[in-house]
Amino acid sequence: MENYLTLEIDQKNPDSSVFYLYLNRPNHRNALSRDFFTEFPRALSSLDQNPNVNVIVLSGAGDHxxxxxxxxxxxxxxxxxxxxxxxxxxxxxxxxxxxxxxxITAIERCRKPVIASIRGACIGGGIDIVTACDIRYCSKDAFFSVKEVDLAITADLGTLQRLPSIVGYGHALELSLTGRRFSGSEAKELGLVSRVFGSKEELDKGVRLVAEEIASKSPLAVTGTKAVLQRSRELSVEQGLDYVATWNAAMLISDDLGEAISAHTQKRKAVFAKL
Structure with missing residues (x-):
């Protein structure tokens, strides 16, 4: 597995298809260096192309x-x-x-779902990253800030484009104009994260369970769901329905459908081929 200056990839369980991607500059609170912007899309691409990977958990090394x-x-x-x-x-x-x-957009272009596991600071570029992720969870010690306005710049890596569709236009505008710090519980109220966990241990366990559950499903169905949802943001309902009909016309002929039905009938766990 390739070594990176700003990242670390870890497969905690050799029998699992959940892989962990860490922002790995803990002494700098995982601030994003120039090397990061070269390495990050390369790391995501390697995980995307790896048939042993079904789900990616994105986290930060250390306390933030x-x-x-x-x-x-x-x-x-x-x-x-x-x-x-x-x-x-x-x-x-x-x-x-x-x-x-x-x-940052490489997160969306990755076929595999990316789950953000957030503790401590998630500021500026951190918001850019998590808003591009598919699912977001945090611990109660997490705090957030769309900080760019305080640095005399306009946020330019995706927050202003993605945050409004997650928390609503009014909330996104208020957070972006004030740059104020907000807590994990407020992030949950706004819809930025799906759940707040009481501790790092609870966060790690909760994220692992969700990731493993998703990883157990048909990889064609999971990647298709991500792709169709992303494309539907830009389409009318009628266009989105046409897109998913075309998608399923190609994908439903796979063995996964038969395996899912057989497993349900036989009351056993489905086993799907790697993607």
């Missing part, structure tokens, strides 16, 4: 999920964009931002 983009790296990016030609500087910076955006 993510404290946002590394401010030292942000300063170096800004200093590099100074020349006599403002147009070329602007185009260079735009390309850099687009590349960083693509790194």
């Amino acid at each position: 999920f993510c404290s946002g983009i590394d401010l030292n790296d942000m300063s170096s990016i800004a200093s590099q964009s100074v020349s006599r030609d403002r147009g070329r500087d602007g185009e260079k910076l735009r390309r850099h931002i687009k590349g960083m955006q693509e790194a």
Whole structure:
């Protein structure tokens, strides 16, 4: 398995198809460095292409999920964009931002579901990451902030595009304009997370149980559900129905349907082929 400077991949149970992807800069509260934006999409792609992986749990090493983009790296990016030609500087910076955006969007492009397991700080770039995830859980010590406005920048890696559809436009606007800190319990009330656990141990156990449950299902059905839900955000109901009809016309011919029916009839656990 490939080694990374800012990440760690762990298969806690060799018999499980749940793999753990850690943001791994605990001494920096997992701040996102320039290396992260190169490594993260590469790590997700490797997990996506690995037939032994059905579900990915994304977490942070140490006491925090993510404290946002590394401010030292942000300063170096800004200093590099100074020349006599403002147009070329602007185009260079735009390309850099687009590349960083693509790194976060890699979560959505990954066929396998990605579950965010959040404790401690989830700030700025951390919000960008979790809003791109498919399911979000946190511990009661978690706290959140759409912090970019306090750094005199407009959040540009996905929060302003994804957060409104999760918590509602009004809530997203208030959180983004104030940059205020909010708790795990408020995140649950807003719908940002699905459940708040009382401790790290309870969070780890709860996430593992959910991940294992999803991993036990047909991988074709799981990846199809993720793909259709994402595509339906951009389509009318009629267009979405047409899209899923076309999807299932291709996927229902797999052996998974017969296996699911047989397992239900025989009252046993279904066993599906790897994807």
